Amino acid sequence: xxxxxxxxxxxxxxxxxxxxxxxxxxxxxxxxxxxxxxxxxxxxxxxxxxxxxxxxxxxxxxxxxxxxxxxxxxxxxxxxxxxxxxxxxxxxxxxxxxxxxxxxxxxxxxxxxxxxxxxxxxxxxxxxxxxxxxxxxxxxxxxxxxxxxxxxxxxxxxxxxxxxxxxxxxxxxxxxxxxxxxxxxxxxxxxxxxxxxxxxxxxxxxxxxxxxx
Amino acid sequence: xxxxxxxxxxxxxxxxxxxxxxxxxxxxxxxxxxxxxxxxxxxxxxxxxxxxxxxxxxxxxxxxxxxxxxxxxxxxxxxxxxxxxxxxxxxxxxxxxxxxxxxxxxxxxxxxxxxxxxxxxxxxxxxxxxxxxxxxxxxxxxxxxxxxxxxxxxxxxxxxxxxxxxxxxxxxxxxxxxxxxxxxxxxxxxxxxxxxxxxxxxxxxxxxxxxxxxxxxxxxxxxxxxxxxxx
Numbered sequence: 001x002x003x004x005x006x007x008x009x010x011x012x013x014x015x016x017x018x019x020x021x022x023x024x025x026x027x028x029x030x031x032x033x034x035x036x037x038x039x040x041x042x043x044x045x046x047x048x049x050x051x052x053x054x055x056x057x058x059x060x061x062x063x064x065x066x067x068x069x070x071x072x073x074x075x076x077x078x079x080x081x082x083x084x085x086x087x088x089x090x091x092x093x094x095x096x097x098x099x100x101x102x103x104x105x106x107x108x109x110x111x112x113x114x115x116x117x118x119x120x121x122x123x124x125x126x127x128x129x130x131x132x133x134x135x136x137x138x139x140x141x142x143x144x145x146x147x148x149x150x151x152x153x154x155x156x157x158x159x160x161x162x163x164x165x166x167x168x169x170x171x172x173x174x175x176x177x178x179x180x181x182x183x184x185x186x187x188x189x190x191x192x193x194x195x196x197x198x199x200x201x202x203x204x205x206x207x208x209x210x211x212x213x
Numbered sequence: 214x215x216x217x218x219x220x221x222x223x224x225x226x227x228x229x230x231x232x233x234x235x236x237x238x239x240x241x242x243x244x245x246x247x248x249x250x251x252x253x254x255x256x257x258x259x260x261x262x263x264x265x266x267x268x269x270x271x272x273x274x275x276x277x278x279x280x281x282x283x284x285x286x287x288x289x290x291x292x293x294x295x296x297x298x299x300x301x302x303x304x305x306x307x308x309x310x311x312x313x314x315x316x317x318x319x320x321x322x323x324x325x326x327x328x329x330x331x332x333x334x335x336x337x338x339x340x341x342x343x344x345x346x347x348x349x350x351x352x353x354x355x356x357x358x359x360x361x362x363x364x365x366x367x368x369x370x371x372x373x374x375x376x377x378x379x380x381x382x383x384x385x386x387x388x389x390x391x392x393x394x395x396x397x398x399x400x401x402x403x404x405x406x407x408x409x410x411x412x413x414x415x416x417x418x419x420x421x422x423x424x425x426x427x428x429x430x431x432x433x434x435x436x437x438x439x440x441x442x443x444x
Contacts, residue, residue, distance in 0.1 A: 012264060019312070023257065037299070039306040040283055041253040062305060066298065151409050152417045153426040155397075163397055163424065163444055170426060174395045178428075 017164050021105030022058035027072040030063070057106065061113050071114040076100060077107060079120050082127040089134045094142075096135060096157035104132065104161035135159075139166055146173055252280045253310050258442075260317045265397070265443035266436065267429055268390040269324045269332060272341045277314065284310055326351060330375060330387045396429045397444040404440060407431060 012020075023041070029052045036045040037059075044055050052072060055063075063069040075081065076099065088097045100106065107128050115121045139162060146153070153170070155163070259273045287307055325332045325344060329352045332340065340348065356374055364372045371377070375384040404419040409431050419425065424444065435441040 016264075019309075020257070020261070022309075023254075034298070037302060039303065040251070040280075040287055040310045041306055042251055058305065058309070059302065062302060068298070151415050151428070154417075155424040155426065158424050160444070167397060171395050174426065175393070178393065 011168060012164050014161070014164065017160050018105045018109075021102035021160065022056065022061075022109070024057050024100075024102055024106060025054045026057050026060050026074065026106070027052050027054050028060045028063065028069040029072060030069040032068050034068075057109060061109055064114050064117075071110060071117045073110065073114075073118050074100075074106070076103070077110070077118065077124060077128075079123050079127065082124060082131065086127055086131050086134070089131060089138075093138065096138065096155075098157050099131075099159060102160050103128075104159055135162060136165070143170065143173070146170075146177070150174060150177065252276060252283060253313065256280050256310070256313045256317065260313050260320070262436065262443050263317060263320055267392060267394045267396070269321060269339055270437075271339055272321070272344065273317075274341055277317075277341075280310065280314055284314070322347060324390075328388070328390050329355060330384075331389050392430050392433070394429055395426050396432070397424060397426050398432055398436070398441050399424050399444055400435075400441045402440050404435065407435075 029050060030047040031049055032047065033049060034045060034047040036043060041056065044059065045053065047053065047069075060069065060071050064071055076085075085097045085099060107124075110118060111121070111125055111128075118124055135158075139158070143166070153174075255276055256273075259276060263270055284307065287303065321344060325340070325348050329348060333348050333352050359374060360372075364374070370379045373379065373386075375387050377385050400419045400421050400423070403421055406416045406418050407427075409415040409417060409428065417425065417427070419441075432441055436443060
């Protein structure tokens, strides 16, 4: 298949990440009457005019493109909620705010195909862009802190697209550090066998985001 | 997409529809409830796992077989679509399922191709019969090609495919899949502390739904039992 991405670094293409996101459920308000859809991925409907129902995102976009429905914007995509998230993101430099895992893909699809259904769409668009920029900046600065002693990384609340963007680099970096650092760790341990084992030598866990309970 | 046209009698149409509904109920994809997973969902998760894992995972033979049957039924049932909208939506759904299936199978083939020797000698559980055949044939073709084009021209001690020379004590030309790589993962049940490796006593406390980047070796068992999802 022409679009197949390389598996060797567990790489998903952006299109594949969007494909996964398109199965998320979203609420639509049909403006037509249609019988129930018995699809391989589930049964949906029957569709009655002005009665909201839940369908997968790909189906919602398809119906919207044909003018058969309007899409109800998810609650997290309101101006108030997004403003709150943006402020919280700016205030905490090492923490990511909870957002839907596929927020990038969902907002991209809705902004592209259903912008007339989104209240204050320009504001929403600019808020989401700002949120994405702030979060990615945090990811980048977090990457700088990965040292040779990293054995595991914790990334609380990172979203699918952000994970995918950072995956190839992070995997290569961790592997490279692992390869170049472990023999030294062993040698150091042997040389300083008489000393008390130092916690530092065993590798620190670096969190890109702190956990606050 | 195969279309049978209007040749089938209405009785046959009814029976087909009934069969489709029954098989869906059996497979658990009817009703739209989320308690039982549809086969498409299960396939999507298997595809994701396979893509994210550096080694070949066990072949989901039952799932693939069931999904193929459902896709076949759906394709055959195309003749009773009079509305353009319904038919195009069904096609989209079909295309999505087909993509998952095809990508899953091709992904596995490319993994097998990357480590032919290694997978040629693994247990039958891991590979499907067709994959096994593919592996044997590829191995045979590759060996023959290498032998003809290169190895037979080298001095006799260096002609082995798997050893650098006859003085090597093990197969040092062969590389098993690289399991030391790091993967992104999310626990979906409570796992608690996990020992990272044998070197130190690094313990990571795995909290449900938090995202971690860990060495694949440390989480292999958890991935197999489904307690941790690969992202």
